[in-house]
Amino acid sequence: MKKMINYFLTSAVVMALLFFAGCSKKSELPAIDGYNNSNEVAATNLVAHWTFDDTNNEAISSTAPTKTLGTVAFTTGKIGKALQLTKGALVYPAITKINTATALSNFTVSLWVNVRGQKGVAGGGYTSFFGIIPTSTDFWGNIQATAETGRHLPASDTLELKNYLSTTMPDNSQRGEDNLAVKNNDPADASHPDGQTGAYFKGGKDWVHYVMTWEGSTGLFYLYANGVSVGGYTHRGVTAGAMKMRVPALAVFGSMASSDLGFAGATRPDWAPLATASIDDVRVFNTVLAQKDVTALFNLGTAGR
Numbered sequence: 001m002k003k004m005i006n007y008f009l010t011s012a013v014v015m016a017l018l019f020f021a022g023c024s025k026k027s028e029l030p031a032i033d034g035y036n037n038s039n040e041v042a043a044t045n046l047v048a049h050w051t052f053d054d055t056n057n058e059a060i061s062s063t064a065p066t067k068t069l070g071t072v073a074f075t076t077g078k079i080g081k082a083l084q085l086t087k088g089a090l091v092y093p094a095i096t097k098i099n100t101a102t103a104l105s106n107f108t109v110s111l112w113v114n115v116r117g118q119k120g121v122a123g124g125g126y127t128s129f130f131g132i133i134p135t136s137t138d139f140w141g142n143i144q145a146t147a148e149t150g151r152h153l154p155a156s157d158t159l160e161l162k163n164y165l166s167t168t169m170p171d172n173s174q175r176g177e178d179n180l181a182v183k184n185n186d187p188a189d190a191s192h193p194d195g196q197t198g199a200y201f202k203g204g205k206d207w208v209h210y211v212m213t214w215e216g217s218t219g220l221f222y223l224y225a226n227g228v229s230v231g232g233y234t235h236r237g238v239t240a241g242a243m244k245m246r247v248p249a250l251a252v253f254g255s256m257a258s259s260d261l262g263f264a265g266a267t268r269p270d271w272a273p274l275a276t277a278s279i280d281d282v283r284v285f286n287t288v289l290a291q292k293d294v295t296a297l298f299n300l301g302t303a304g305r
Contacts, residue, residue: 047284066091069088070085071085072089072090088274088275088276129253130251131143144163159208167244179234182232194235201225209301219237229291
């Protein structure tokens with residue numbers, strides 16, 4: 001009888017362990033595009049990251065902003081919380097990993113943005129979401145992720161995202177490159193590699209995953225929206241070469257350079273006011289992400305991961 005009781009007790013324990021083990025496996029989330037979360041994508045090349053999960057500090061270096069303008073708050077984001085700017089801006093001191101001339105020779109900038117209801121409104125203009133801006137500038141940065149928010153009606157879902165970079169040439173002059181989410185009008189022949197490419201991105205009524213990549217050896221300046229290449233002017237030529245930044249350079253959210261943000265001699269143009277926008281999960285990589293990894297960041301972010 002005692003052996004029988006021990007047998008039933010042992011069986012019950014084994015069944016319980018199997019039950020809980022099964023539950024544990026079922027509770028694990030399946031991988032998306034081979035990753036469990038966004039932090040696994042190109043992790044060794046991630047040099048700056050802002051989560052905005054109830055903190056404005058840059059996550060890798062723990063660097064806090066030194067200057068704020070306007071209203072700076074938090075809101076619900078794509079992955080946890082997000083930065084909410086209302087005619088506002090944030091400025092950071094120089095962050096070591098993104099503050100040398102060749103730190104971002106080739107790069108990727110990834111971020112989620114939301115400008116719902118802000119397009120085409122009075123004072124809307126040109127919106128700068130994020131930039132790495134040298135202290136010696138008029139108002140343009142080394143790298144800027146922006147949108148032409150003044151060009152479409154508030155109810156329109158069209159959002160003209162715009163990449164911009166300015167690199168230092170061998171003669172110390174500056175060369176600017178940009179790409180825009182539009183359908184261009186160049187002829188589709190060999191002399192116009194961008195002919196009839198690009199697309200008007202239709203997704204401006206909600207959160208948008210915006211990615212820019214620069215590869216100096218090919219002169220390709222990709223612009224992705226929600227995982228799809230939409231840039232009308234991706235082929236920039238190889239003259240610019242590897243990105244060479246002016247330093248020291250400061251990370252800025254919500255504005256181009258201006259004296260009220262600590263950039264001596266710089267004046268924010270009237271057509272580029274302080275941003276009213278939500279911004280989340282900003283990542284800077286010192287490499288060009290492949291299309292599959294851009295898609296993975298979009299799919300993972302959509303899942304809140």
